[in-house]
Amino acid sequence: MTCCDPLLKRKKITVAGIVQGVGFRPFVYNLAIKLDLSGFVTNNVSGVFIEIEGEEETVALFEKELKEHAPPLAHITKIESKPTPMLGTSGFAIRKSDGTGEKTALITPDCDVCAECVKELFDKADRRYRYPFINCTNCGPRFSIVNDVPYDRQYTSMAEFKMCKECEAEYKNPADRRYHAQPIACPVCGPAVKLFNEQFDDLNCKNPIEKTAKLIDDGMIVAVKGIGGYHLVADATNETAVKRLREKKKRDEKPFAVMTKEIDVLKTFAHVGVREEALIKSVSRPITLVRKKSDATLKGVAPGNKYIGAMLPYTPIHHLLMSEVKSDALIMTSANISDEPIVFTEDEARIKLKGIADAYLVHNREILNRADDSIERMMKHGPVVLRRSRGYTPAPIMLSREHPKILAVGGEMKNTFCFTKGNLAFLSQHIGDLKYESVYDSFISWIERFHKLLDIKKPDAIAYDLHPSYLSHKYALEQKDVPLFGIQHHHAHMVSCMAENHVEQDGIGIIFDGTGYGDDGQIWGSEFLVGGVDGYTRMATIKPIPLPGGERAIREPYRMALAVLLELYGDDLPNLDIEWLRDIDENTFSNIRKMTEQKINTPMSHGMGRVFDTAGALLDIKPVASFEGQTAMELEMACAENITDSYPVVIDESRQPVTLDFYPLFRQMINDRMNNVEVPVIAAKFHNSVAKGAFAVAKKIRGISGIDHVFMSGGVFQNAYLSDKLGEMLENGGFTVFRHSRVPPNDGGLSLGQAVITARRFEKMKREESLHVRRGADESY
Known part of the structure; x- marks a missing residue:
C-alpha cells in the first residue's frame, strides 16, 4: 500500500490527564507494535501526543484500546483525535519530550510501592534486594519529587543521580517495567539512607534500617524521612514509648496514626470491613479510620476514641523497617509541632525535631513538594476524605464546565487553596492553620509553586473568605491588578459539594460547621441555604x-x-x-x-x-x-x-x-x-x-x-453518626442527597467552592463590561 491508499489513515491524538509518569508511552508503544501501526508518541506540556498511521480499522481499534486499557495509574480527562495527511512511515518510536507550549499536563500523585517491586525488594537474587528506593513505572514517588512538567527526570529531584548502565538499559527498553520510570535507581547509582544520632551526627551504620529498627524496639523515637516528609516513629505496643512521644510532641490526647506490617495484623485489633480494606490497600494508601476491637487495644494511641487511624507500608523504607522491628504496629505521626507543617528537609529536622527525636533515618533524595498523609473515613454512603494530601494531590477535580483561571485562597484552619483551569480544579495539599507563621509561609510558597506547575502566570481573579481576620483574606487583599471576590464561608461549602457532584441546579444546603463569617458580621455555622452557584438565601439557622x-x-x-x-x-x-x-x-x-x-x-x-x-x-x-x-x-x-x-x-x-x-x-x-x-x-x-x-x-x-436536592457540607459532617442518620432520614423522606467523598467536607474543601462561585461572578463581570463597551460604542455613532 502507498501513502495515498484510501484504506490507510493517519491521526494526531492528544491525550490529557494524568498520563505522564504512569507508563503511558510504553503502553502506547507496545499497543502500536502489537497492531503493526507506525508513528510516534511523546510527552509534551499538555500530556501525551501521538501520531499513528495504518489501516483505518486498525487505527480505530488502537483508539478504542487507548481508552479502555490505559495503565492503572493513568487517568484520562480528554482525548482529541483528528486526521492528518499520510506520511507513509514505517516503525513506531518514542520521541524525546517536548517542553514548549502552554503547560496543561497533569502531575501524578505519589503512590505506594507495587507488589512486583516489593517482591523484588525481598528477593536475594534481585540486584535491588533490600534497596530502599526501588520503584517502577507503576509505583513510587511522583508529585513529591517534581519541579516542573513535562514529567521527565531532568525536572525531578532524581536529576542529580546519573543512571548506571544497567538502570539506563532498563530505562531505554520499551518492554521493561522500568521503561522511562523517572525515579529509577539501584544501590550502584541511586539515593541512599543514613542514620544520624540525636545531635545529627552520622552513625556510619552498615545497615541503617536494621539499626533504626533496633532503636525502635528499645523504645526510642526515630524521625524517618519518607515520600512527603518526616514521620516520628515509635513502637505502638510500648506504652512507655507512646507516653514519651506524647510528652515530647506536646500532644496529650490527640490520636496517633499507626502502620501495621500487613492487613491481617490490623484485623487482629480492629474491625476492617471489605470497603475499609479496599481503601487501606488502595494506591493512595491513606490513613483510614477503623473501629478498634477493644479500648485496651494499643493503649494510649487513640484515647477516648472507638476508632484508630491505620495505614499499610507504602514506601520501600516502610516495608524494610516493618520487616526488621519486633512490633507488628508502629506509630507513624507527622513530624511537626502542634499544627505546623510536616518537616521535610534535613535542616528543618535538625532544628524543629531537636529534643523530640532520638535519631534520624534520612536519605538524599530531595523532597521538593511536602505532603502529609491523607485521612479517610468510611461512611454508609462511601469513603469521605477528611484530609486530602499525599496520594491525592495534585490530581484535579473534574468540573462540569470550563472555568477561567481562578485562585481561591481558602480559609484559616485546615487551609487549602485551589486553582481552576479549563474544566479542572486543582486543590493544594493540606496546608494547615495559617495562624502559625511557618504555615502561612508555606501557604505563600505553595501558591507560587502551583503557579509554576500549572503555568498560570496570573489568575483572572482571586477568591477569599469574608472573615477580615483570616490571613488568607489579608493575603488576597494584598494582591494587585487582579479582580478580588469575597465569598461567604457557608455558601462556599455548599458549592464545593455541588461542584464535586457535578450538580448545576439550585438546592438546599445544610451546612454544619464550627464557625464562619456571616453576611451580617455574626458567627454562622448551622446554615440552611437555598440557592446555588449564583447566590443563596439564608432560610434557617x-x-x-x-x-x-x-x-x-x-x-x-x-x-x-x-x-x-x-x-x-x-x-x-x-x-x-x-x-x-x-x-x-x-x-x-x-x-x-x-x-x-x-x-x-x-x-x-x-x-x-x-x-x-x-x-x-x-x-x-x-x-x-x-x-x-x-x-x-x-x-x-x-x-x-x-x-x-x-x-x-x-x-x-x-x-x-x-x-x-x-x-x-x-x-x-x-x-x-x-x-x-x-x-x-x-x-x-x-x-x-x-x-x-x-x-x-x-x-x-x-x-x-x-x-428536593440537598447538599450536606461542613466539618460537623465528619461525624459519621450524624451524617449517616441525617442522610438516611432525608433519602427516606424523598430528598436527593449529595455529600462529599473526594473533597473534604471541612474547611479543606472550602477553596473549591470559592473558586467555582468566583468563576461565575468573574464571567458575569466580563459580560457586563463587554455590554457596557458595546453600548458606549453604539452611543458614539
Missing part, C-alpha cells in the same frame, strides 16, 4: 450559643455549657446536682456569669460545632479540650448503638431566618442525666435529635421552595 471568653470557650467548652445553663436555670442553677458544676471554682463561675449576663467578651455563635461542644460538656465529656474538636469527637464516640429515641426539637417559625432552638433539648439532657440515664444513651439521643431537627427544617424549606 439555630438559636446562638454564647462563647464566654471568645475563642477560649472553644478550648474550654464547659464555659458554653455554663452559659447555656445560666439562661435555662438562672438562680436555680446551684441547686442542680451536676457533678462537673461542683468542680468550677466560685471565682470562675462568677466571672463567666458576669460575662454572659453583661455580654462582655461573649460573642454569640450559630456554629453547630459549638452545639456539639456544649452537649459534650453538659455530659462531662472533655469539658476542657486538649485539641480542636476533641469534645465533639468524643461525644460521637460515646454514642450507644441501636438507640432510636430523641428529644423534642423546637422550630421557631416566627423568626427570620427560621430558628432551630436546642435549648429545650439541653434541658432534657440535664433531666436525663439527673435521672441517671447513661451518658451513651443521652449522647445517641442528642445526635438523633440534631438529625431530626435538620430533617424537619429541610421539609419546611421544600414546602416553600419545591426544591
